[in-house]
Amino acid sequence: MxxxxxxxxxxxxxxxxxxxxxxxxxxxxxxxSGGTETKRFKIGVSIPAADHGWTAGVGWWxxxxxALYPNAEWIIETAVGPDEQITDLQNLQSQGVDAMVILAxxxxxxxxxxxxxxxxxxxxxxxxxxxxxxxxxxxIAGDNSAFGRKSAEFMAQKLGGKGNIVILAGIAGxxxxxxxxxxxxxxxxxxxxxxxxxxxxxxxxxxKADKAMQNILTAxxxxxxxxxxxxxxxxxxxxxxxxxxxxxxxxxLGGAGMKDIVKRVMDGDAMYPANITYPPSMIALGMQQxxxxxxxxxxxxxxxxxxxIIIDVELITPENAKSYYFPDSIY
Numbered sequence: 001m002x003x004x005x006x007x008x009x010x011x012x013x014x015x016x017x018x019x020x021x022x023x024x025x026x027x028x029x030x031x032x033s034g035g036t037e038t039k040r041f042k043i044g045v046s047i048p049a050a051d052h053g054w055t056a057g058v059g060w061w062x063x064x065x066x067a068l069y070p071n072a073e074w075i076i077e078t079a080v081g082p083d084e085q086i087t088d089l090q091n092l093q094s095q096g097v098d099a100m101v102i103l104a105x106x107x108x109x110x111x112x113x114x115x116x117x118x119x120x121x122x123x124x125x126x127x128x129x130x131x132x133x134x135x136x137x138x139x140i141a142g143d144n145s146a147f148g149r150k151s152a153e154f155m156a157q158k159l160g161g162k163g164n165i166v167i168l169a170g171i172a173g174x175x176x177x178x179x180x181x182x183x184x185x186x187x188x189x190x191x192x193x194x195x196x197x198x199x200x201x202x203x204x205x206x207x208k209a210d211k212a213m214q215n216i217l218t219a220x221x222x223x224x225x226x227x228x229x230x231x232x233x234x235x236x237x238x239x240x241x242x243x244x245x246x247x248x249x250x251x252x253l254g255g256a257g258m259k260d261i262v263k264r265v266m267d268g269d270a271m272y273p274a275n276i277t278y279p280p281s282m283i284a285l286g287m288q289q290x291x292x293x294x295x296x297x298x299x300x301x302x303x304x305x306x307x308x309i310i311i312d313v314e315l316i317t318p319e320n321a322k323s324y325y326f327p328d329s330i331y
Contacts, residue, residue, distance in 0.1 A: 019094035024288045041294045042073040044092035045287060046085055047103045049078040052204050052232040054256050057280030057331030058103060063285035072289045082109035089113045098292040100252045101124035103283060108132050122152075123298060127286040132177040137302065140286050142278045144176050147274050147313045148183030148229075151253055153226055153273050155194075162193035166216055168209055168233045177201070180229050197223065202233045209236030217244045225251055229322060231275070232259035237266075238271060247271065255282075258318065259329050266321035275316040277324060280331055282311060 050056035055179050059078060075092060076288040079085035085105045087100075090113070092100060100122055111131040118135045120125045126136035155165065167184070170177035181199075188194055198216040202209035209228065217223070219238060226241075228234035234247035234254030241247050254261055255276035264272045289309075293301040 007257075011225065021280055025214045039202045040073060041073060041291065042075070042096060043078040043101065043287070043290050044089075044095070044097040045074060045101045045283070045292070046088050046092065046282065047076070047078055048085075048105045051080070052206060052230075053258050053331050054204065054230065054232065054278075054280050057329070058283045060330040061281045061284045062287065065287040069287075070289050078279055079105055082106045086113040089117060093117055093120060093122065097122060098294055099125065101127060101283070101286045101290050102136075103127045103286075104129040104131065104174070105172060105177055108171060108173050113137065117330055123290060123293060125286045127283050127288045128176060130177075132149045138286075138305060138307065139311065140282055140289065140311070141176070142311045143313050144179035147182040147255060147276050147278060148180035148185075149187055150185055150313065150315050151180075151227055151229070151255065151276055152184040152187035155227060155253055156187065156191045158273060159194060159224060160193050164195050164197045164220065164222050166213075166220070166223055166226045166237075168226065168228045168230075168237060169199065170204045170230055170233075172201045177229070177269065180181040184227065184229075195326075204230050206232045206236035206239075209233035210240045213237040213240035214244070216240065217246060222292050223250045225253070228252055228254045230254055231256050231261045234261065234272075257324055258331055259326055262316060262321050262325045262326045263327075265316055266325055268318050273317075275321075275324075277314045277316060279311070285309070285311075 045062050047062060048055045049057050050059050056095055062076050066076065075095065077092065078087040079088050082105050100117055102114055102124065106130050111133050114124055115133060125138045126135045127140045130139060130141060166183065169181050188196065197220045200212040200216065202212045226237055228237050231254040234252050237252060240248040241250065251271055251273055252272055256278040257275060261272055262277050265275050289305065293305060
């Protein structure tokens with residue numbers, strides 16, 4: 001069972017799930033009780049360390065979500081890479097967690113560790129970077145295929161169906177990057193006069209994107225546009241482009257709705273004519289799903305909770321950017 005949600009529907013879904021968790025006269029999600037004492041659940045949250053803006057946003061939203069449900073015991077661990085994350089997962093299991101909310105640093109190496117947790121009876125909510133095996137009870141992510149497709153459609157239209165473009169991909173082993181790039185290329189296959197002159201993986205990292213773009217600029221004297229597939233990588237690539245004095249030659253499309261980039265779209269900055277949404281707040285939705293399922297009773301709740309929740313992505317343009325600009329946000 002799969003559900004596709006718009007950004008506005010995410011909050012509605014979460015509230016609906018939580019409101020329906022407490023049986024009449026029984027425990028409520030926030031630990032309240034109608035005469036019976038609720039169990040204090042222990043829930044682990046394993047996420048990547050803040051190596052770029054989007055993951056910093058994930059960490060911020062995880063803390064916000066934990067504060068909403070203080071009667072659960074939340075253990076939030078951040079990891080630099082898969083080896084550290086696997087150790088974190090093992091440690092969390094030894095602490096007797098009832099559920100785990102996992103945003104993998106890298107899908108493939110983390111999947112076996114998540115599978116062991118699932119086999120041990122721990123509820124698994126997988127967010128964003130999907131496992132390579134179906135070991136999660138619930139999977140929540142943005143629609144990465146739509147992300148790549150809408151990005152390519154916008155670029156092809158703005159280029160008038162012809163030009164030289166560059167692709168900066170994310171972490172090669174993650175489904176997020178693979179799905180985005182595959183969908184992007186599928187659209188571009190229908191535009192034979194648009195030529196992909198270079199493609200590099202920059203791991204969602206600003207510094208790596210800067211270095212990769214330096215090499216690409218040296219090798220390619222004519223570039224019309226850059227698809228960075230992430231706002232941090234876009235800023236890194238922009239730094240290299242400006243350093244080379246070629247910022248009047250090309251424009252770029254990032255993604256994920258970083259407030260600084262959305263502001264530039266809103267202001268009509270020629271370098272950033274558009275953006276694509278991909279909210280880090282999806283980790284909060286994952287945490288709400290976990291506490292909601294546990295509070296309602298796992299067997300009962302899983303009859304109604306979708307196995308897969310896919311959050312729709314939207315194209316941000318100067319005309320609608322104001323609706324996506326949140327100056328007080330961390331990201």
